[in-house]
Amino acid sequence: MIHPFAILVMLAALASGAPLASAEDKLVIAAGAQGNWQTSPPYLGKFVGIFARHGLDVDVLWTQGGGETMQAVASGSADIGVGLGLGAVMSAYQKGAPLRPIGNTSTGPDLYWYVPTNSPIKSLKDAGGKTIAYATGASSGFVALQALGKMYGVDMKLTPTGGPAATLTQVMSGQIDIGWANPPFGFEQRKKELIRVIAREAELPGLDNQTSRVLIANLGAINNKAKAMEKFRVAYAETIDWMYASPQAMQAYSDFSGVPLDIAIQVVDEFWPKKAVLMTTLGGVDAVMRDSVEMKLLNAPLTKTQLDEFFAHYQK
Numbered sequence: 001m002i003h004p005f006a007i008l009v010m011l012a013a014l015a016s017g018a019p020l021a022s023a024e025d026k027l028v029i030a031a032g033a034q035g036n037w038q039t040s041p042p043y044l045g046k047f048v049g050i051f052a053r054h055g056l057d058v059d060v061l062w063t064q065g066g067g068e069t070m071q072a073v074a075s076g077s078a079d080i081g082v083g084l085g086l087g088a089v090m091s092a093y094q095k096g097a098p099l100r101p102i103g104n105t106s107t108g109p110d111l112y113w114y115v116p117t118n119s120p121i122k123s124l125k126d127a128g129g130k131t132i133a134y135a136t137g138a139s140s141g142f143v144a145l146q147a148l149g150k151m152y153g154v155d156m157k158l159t160p161t162g163g164p165a166a167t168l169t170q171v172m173s174g175q176i177d178i179g180w181a182n183p184p185f186g187f188e189q190r191k192k193e194l195i196r197v198i199a200r201e202a203e204l205p206g207l208d209n210q211t212s213r214v215l216i217a218n219l220g221a222i223n224n225k226a227k228a229m230e231k232f233r234v235a236y237a238e239t240i241d242w243m244y245a246s247p248q249a250m251q252a253y254s255d256f257s258g259v260p261l262d263i264a265i266q267v268v269d270e271f272w273p274k275k276a277v278l279m280t281t282l283g284g285v286d287a288v289m290r291d292s293v294e295m296k297l298l299n300a301p302l303t304k305t306q307l308d309e310f311f312a313h314y315q316k
Helices: 004-016 041-047 066-075 088-094 138-153 165-174 186-190 221-225 226-245 245-258 261-271 284-294 304-310
Strands: 026-031 057-062 080-085 101-108 112-115 131-134 156-160 179-181 195-200 211-218
Touching: 004 138, 026 041, 026 066, 026 179, 026 226, 041 057, 041 080, 041 131, 041 195, 041 226, 041 245, 066 101, 066 211, 080 101, 080 138, 088 101, 088 138, 088 284, 101 221, 101 226, 112 165, 131 138, 131 165, 131 179, 138 156, 138 284, 165 179, 186 195, 186 261, 195 226, 211 221, 221 226, 226 245, 245 261
Parallel strands: 026 057, 026 080, 131 156
Antiparallel strands: 080 211, 101 211, 112 179, 112 195
């Protein structure tokens, strides 16, 4: 059954006389963590008609995490990727991948790790030799777990489990000891006391003002779809404004994520001030490079020339 609000949005889009998108104005957007606030702007912007109003036809493809998203963009299967760890993107660039960051997705930490309520594990200090989840590939969770393991001196078995829903199934069935998630996923299970949080990405120092995840684009799309890319920037920024200004936005997000409205509001209020998701935000680049070198994601820090090239298309 189509939600009544969705019908109103579709009618409004038709009434707006939005321009038809030409072939060169079509973009494929890959995004991980379906249902997360910070990766939802492409879906919500399409849903409410903002991208169509700017003459863009966008397809949003959901992936199991940063590694899968990056692969889609690097291969050209997607033009744009949402929610990639900055260190992982730097690593891909250093290895010659044809992609570049074009803006901020989120600033500050949001990941957390959990166990079933009856688990004997109380914190990461109890996690030596235990299997602990991250999404896929060189995701931001993988990077954070390496740093947390080093900080606490714990040797954990880092295990790719895919998205939060698949991870929860593996945790509750005993296939893995410690699961991962980010808001809003898991909030209902926490409220019902089915799971218990044992660690947070926020335990790592210096992350509050650090760009953690970025939007990326395939270099071919940047060069060959310049008009569409500019439209995307404008429409994405307009979507962010709508998400924080319109009383309808939170209901639309609640319907999309499948999270009750009160929890959706709690998640955004607690984790996502508007400044954290603005495209133009960029901070902590030196710290990201330092940590990426220590974790062997980078062979060496990027030079100034490389950084200039790397960030050449970043939203100003």
